[in-house]
Amino acid sequence: MSEGKFIKGQGAQRNEINRFDKYTFEPEEEDYEPAKTKFTEVFPKTIVNIVKSPDLSMELSLNPYQGCEHGCAYCFARPTHEFWGYSAGTDFERQIMVKKNAPELLEKFFRKKNYIPKTLFLSGNTDCYQPAEKKFEITRQILQLCLDYRHPVSILTKNALVLRDLDLLKLLAEQNLVSVSFSIPTLKEEIRRKMEPRTSSAEKKLKALEILAENKIPTGVMVAPVIPGLTSDESLNILKTISEAGAQKVGYALVRLNDTVEPVFVNWINANFPDRAQKVLNLIRSMRGGNLGDKRLYERYKGEGNIAEMIHNTFALGKRKYFTDKGFAPLSTENFTGTKEQQLKLF
Template sequence: MDKNFIKGQGAQRNEHNRFDRFSWEPEDEEPESLKVTFTEVFPKTIVNAVNSPDMRMDYSLNPYQGCEHGCSYCFARPTHEFWGYSAGVDFERKIMVKKNAPELLEKFFRKKGYMPKTISLSGNTDCYQPAERKFEITRKLLQLCLDYRHPVSILTKNALVLRDLDILKSLAEQDLVSVSFSIPTINEEIRRKMEPRTSSVNNKLKAIETLSQNGIPVGVMVAPVIPGLTSDESLPIVKAVADAGAKSFSYVIVRLNDTVEPVFVNWINAHFPDRAQKVLNLIRSMHGGNLGEKRFHERYKGEGNIAKLIRNTFALAERKYFADREMPVLNAENFTGTRAQQLRLF
């Protein structure tokens, strides 16, 4: 590993913004001198309809823009460029906070004619990233879901989710919540390099166990699978999360779209110089010679022999460890919003 590499983050520099006529970068600051800053933003809406044919969600909600977790492969990095920032260091250190998210969510629940469907927290950036300790926006959103009896799903890399165990238990008693953990590796040394500010492997597995023991259904996303780096862990990961009590799992092949590519290439060369080119070539072999892939369905599963081998390994893991398990369907029948109340009158 490059001895000059800065610990505790993925990106080491601010990559060029594709929309640079709108961007601003301080000329007198080096990345290592920058601290995490929080900026309040004021969106007019907070719930996003998801229309992608290969994503299993109806709505997403993100209380934060940018993420301190520092995953070099994060697909959300390029979204920071629309705000005039870089997908590199800025994405990890310039966090935008949507304090009015609970107010906007309640307004959404009260829309005339709204019929409830599960809202997914963290469709873009992690709702339990370190900023949540300070702002507690996610907790307020979950309380609203409980108050309105609205189904909600959570995707996170952070055991901070256990802080809200009281609300989650109440939601689960009414079949209103599910939690998914993103676990790309159970090798703690690799985890510290891949996602430096996420929870440790042990804490993630303990969180799955604690949630499961409290009646909260938990799934796992093995994401991303990086050939030549984490792909040999497929079976051990699935066994570990099954032992911890997870009810389901899925996986996603790594893809390095747009500005994610230079961030990841810089990262892999610094941390794993002995295998960097092998890893990059294996990724290319799964995406038609490219590091990225944007075609629906193909972007998550990849193509070619390596992708097929990974797919077959996870199919074996499912038969071996998850044959008799499945996630429950969340309940939208008891929603207390305006439209649901009107329907119950007939």
């Protein structure tokens, strides 16, 4: 891409080649054009995902949207768009599939015979509070269902839009049915604007964190991804800041660029940080056995080498310093009212 042609407000600058396409073409320079967001309603037959990966703590996840407007260049979910016939590049953040029937499908799931309730994770793949949620309000309907059925739900988002549903969150929290976490990879706004262009600013995320904590809603933060040479120097400051804002738990994840995420990120960092692009990429390779990605179970979160060890040690220190004696109890499944068996317990 020519210098100065980088399109603001987008993480990907073009549609990268779909690895499943039989025929492909190389984009020309003029293909780098601003794209408008298009919403398409889809009609899945099921909405709850049974998470089987042994190195993930969640058991159930739900994604109201496929694709994500936030435009994060590093997003691990980008390659999932290719299964729908789209690209992991511009399409992922501009071709958004909307699952309006998600609440209906979720209620059917709750009412399954012999269903044993487990915490439902929103979203697991794409952000349930991305800008589209302001219009479609699918996540709000899901929270209302969780309240009606007294079903636990855990939220992870990059958007302060979550505060719109403070009324429901407060009612859920009163019954120990909800926790909310924010993804905050950087506190530097000049980096945030480029790295995740359509998310809420770090300042707004921190303010939302404070408001949730003040309303006795269990709160946490995922510092993800940690990018060596770009955001890794902020780790201790982030832990101190979020602790002071009211976060009760913290987690983190090392950056990994699997499949089509790699060309999107490489293109992005070369355009936005040309002075340090090769350094950052080489540091990532040092954590990933010479590659930019890693799919090995458990190892994909650990990384390897001195840089990965340094990051792990930094977070261990920060947790001891800022999160000792913090945390919150597991969410409750005791009062779920979905199945007949559970309903009988109420009498």
